[in-house]
Amino acid sequence: MHPLRERTCDELLENPALRTPPPEPEKPKPPRPRKIREFKLPPRFPLLSKEFYACWCNHRKELQMARPKVDDSPPGLFPELYLKPRRLDYYAKQLEETMNVNKELLKRINLIQRTGGFVDCWMPESNNNYNRLLCQQRQRNLDEIRKANLYFYSRLLIARSEQLLTKELDEAWRDTKHKLILGASLPFILFKTEKIDRDIRDPAFDKPPNVNRLKVSMEIWVLGGSKIGKVLVELFNDLVPKTCQLFLNLIRGDPKGHAYTGTRFFRIVPNLYCRGGDVTKDNGFGCYLPEGESDYMGAECYRLKHTVPGVLSMVVTSDNEVCGQFNIIFKPLPQFDGKHVVFGRIISGPTQALERISALGLPLGTTTSDCIIRYCGWITRFGQYREGNPNTIKFPPRRKNQK
DSSP: OOHHHHHHHHHHHTOGGGSOOOOOOOOOOOOOOOOOOOOOOOOOOTTSOHHHHHHHHHHHHHHHHOOOSSOOSOOOOOHHHHSOHHHHHHHHHHHHHHHHHHHHHHHHHHHHHHHOOOOGGGOOOTTOHHHHHHHHHHHHHHHHHHHHHHHHHHHHHHOOOSSOOHHHHHHHHHHHHHHHHHHHTSOOOSOOOOOOOOOOOOGGGSOOTTOOOOEEEEEEEETTSOEEEEEEEEEOTTTOHHHHHHHHHHHHOOTTSOOSBTOBOOEEETTTEEEEOOTTTSSSOOOOOOTTOSSOBOOOOOOSOOOSTTEEEEEEOTTSOEEEEEEEESSOOGGGTTTSEEEEEEEESOTTHHHHHHHTBOTTSOBSSOEEEEEEEEEOTTSOEEEOOBOOOOOOOOOOOOO
8 A cells, every 4th residue: 555545544543533432331230129939828727836837837838949850740631541431432422323413413404405394384274184283293393302402401400520529629628637637736656565575485396406397477467557567487397287287278378269368367365365367257257178178177286385475376166176267375375275286486576566466456355456467478498488379258248346
């Protein structure tokens, strides 16, 4: 570029009007208005103390402020999972019938539109009996249709869904919440038990050397409640093999569905003994006859005595018949000696299992709650546990206790 022209350009560029204006200072952003969080807290119940209510409100606030770590979006709606298939089939048939009736109506309307309808006023002759009777028949059909519509309309007015209304659900929840709060304010006592002495030892029950005794386990529960405990029973198959084999067969379950799993202890005398194992009626009046046998098995041996708590003995009836029912004693009972056959003992399990079973009994032998054998099984010679089959016999209905 020529020096003169270059000087002219420099002077032009140095003109203050062409200078770049300084950058505007960044304005600070206004503080974000903080919205006060509102918590949904119900009013305090009169039975609750202020300290417990304040602690509970803090817990509810923490729950409402917590952020989910999993996907909390509502699940997809699949009506076929909630509606009954039979009802859907019924509705589908009704819809198909309605569609067929509508098709017939459309066909008739189309026919009338194309061919022209019949009007009574076109034939005013009074001596035409056929037309008069035809009009009366159409009037009767119209009256029947109107009557059916009125009946259907009345049914629609009184019809209601099988699901409970929101108002009814709110009342049920209000009552349930009141019961929960009232129950939480009371002291919780699961079992009121007395200590049973289990330190008693009888040398007659000791296992001889080189003898393999079978072991079975029973898990005892309160029906609809908590677990009492899982006990391990040692069978004296070297002393009473037939009785032990009968007990083991019912632990495993026979092909007809008789088994100990699912039966209850129908008699519990506190601090004395409990009796169960009725696999036919579950009330103490049944008697089990093994498959292929024609006579009931008799008492095998009265050699062992009821000397320590936790001893199992097979019940022998007055006719000298063994029906599969067994006793578990809570204390030494010499009055059972010579009447029932001792075939095993409890060797391990919760220390309070017998006390908890005893606490469920009443002085006359009835029970406050059903104590059942929920699971049972046996241990093989190789140490493997095998679970027995459940009882599938339909027991007779029981009479409910009147409160």
